[in-house]
Amino acid sequence: MRYLIFTDVHGNLESLHALLKFAQRRKIDHYLFLGDLVGYGASPNETIQKITALKPISMVRGNHDKAVCGLDSVRTFNPIAALAIFWTKQHILKKNSNYLSRIKKGPLIVNKNITICHGAPFDEDYYIFGEFDASEAFLHIKTPLCFFGHTHFPFIYKEKDRTVEGTFLTGDNNEVKIEKGTRYLINPGSVGQPRDRNPKASCAIYDTKAQKVKFYRLEYNIEEAQEKILRENLPPTLSERLAAGI
Ligand SMILES: [Fe+2]
Numbered sequence: 001m002r003y004l005i006f007t008d009v010h011g012n013l014e015s016l017h018a019l020l021k022f023a024q025r026r027k028i029d030h031y032l033f034l035g036d037l038v039g040y041g042a043s044p045n046e047t048i049q050k051i052t053a054l055k056p057i058s059m060v061r062g063n064h065d066k067a068v069c070g071l072d073s074v075r076t077f078n079p080i081a082a083l084a085i086f087w088t089k090q091h092i093l094k095k096n097s098n099y100l101s102r103i104k105k106g107p108l109i110v111n112k113n114i115t116i117c118h119g120a121p122f123d124e125d126y127y128i129f130g131e132f133d134a135s136e137a138f139l140h141i142k143t144p145l146c147f148f149g150h151t152h153f154p155f156i157y158k159e160k161d162r163t164v165e166g167t168f169l170t171g172d173n174n175e176v177k178i179e180k181g182t183r184y185l186i187n188p189g190s191v192g193q194p195r196d197r198n199p200k201a202s203c204a205i206y207d208t209k210a211q212k213v214k215f216y217r218l219e220y221n222i223e224e225a226q227e228k229i230l231r232e233n234l235p236p237t238l239s240e241r242l243a244a245g246i
Contacts, residue, residue: 002027005188005213006203007034007118007149009051010064011041011088012192012242013228015201016050018220019191026205031055032110034149034188035062035118037100038092040084040238041192042228044068048096060106062118062150063125068092069100076125080235087234107146113208115143119150127151131164134185138164145184145206153196154189154204154215158182172200174215186213192225199245 004023009016023031031054038044039062051057066072067085074082092100106117106124120126120133121140127150128134134157137146154169160182169189178184189202196202200217207214226239 001029001208003030003032003114003206003208004028004203005032005034005147005186005206006191007188008036008062008152008190008192009041009047010036010190010192011038011044011047012225013041013043013046013050014221014225015192015218016047018201018218019203020050022203022216022218028205031057032114032116032147033057033059034116034147035060035103035106035124036064036149037062038068038088039064039081040234041225042232042234044088044092045096048099052099058108058110058116059103060108060116060118060124061100061103065100065103069097071101080237083235084238087232091232107140109143111143113143113145114206115141115146117146117148120148121146125150128157128185128187131157131166134159134166135164137185138183141183141185144182145178145186147186147188147204149187149190151187151195152190152193153187154202155187156213157185159184168196169215170196170198172198172217176213176215178206178211178213184213188215189217193242194245197245199243
């Protein structure tokens with residue numbers, strides 16, 4: 001069984017195109033999406049439309065999804081993110097806003113081995129940054145594997161014998177062997193707005209037969225995504241950051 005794990009697309013259709021093209025060549029059995037379909041990028045409707053065609057998929061909502069469909073306010077958002085939420089609210093079709101409002105709140109137990117969440121298993125909006133946060137998160141997970149998003153950094157935390165160790169996954173190719181007796185909290189990085197100074201779209205594949213999680217970085221048409229952002233008069237910084245991967 002091969003799972004494609006991806007998160008934080010943020011209305012960036014061009015990065016999603018690259019991901020779907022990549023997935024077509026990989027015999028994916030099940031998609032796991034960890035939240036934030038919209039916010040920041042200029043293609044919220046097209047992004048949602050593409051996701052609805054992916055089957056089978058298990059997914060949870062992100063904080064931007066909640067804010068756009070009116071389930072949450074922008075109180076906790078920085079001014080630039082809040083501006084993008086207002087723009088998205090103005091441009092999203094009613095049926096797509098309804099779709100966002102129906103996405104489940106994490107954590108979601110996919111099966112006896114896998115849990116997915118947006119921020120953390122104890123709070124969907126919490127950012128797991130570091131081993132202390134990860135230790136707390138492990139207390140709330142009942143499966144050996146938990147995939148999370150929200151930070152936009154590809155990262156893995158392992159827990160063995162009550163010791164938690166985190167590793168930031170730099171570079172374009174990383175692979176992690178899943179071992180019995182160890183638990184894992186894994187962030188595949190962001191598709192539509194990577195922040196680890198690597199602008200390529202990020203995702204991971206979990207192969208249950210090989211018991212490996214492989215991480216991938218995909219080239220995409222960044223210029224096109226940037227132009228759309230500027231054309232729509234979204235804050236220019238949202239365009240600039242895509243090329244820098246920040
Ligand atoms: Fe996000």
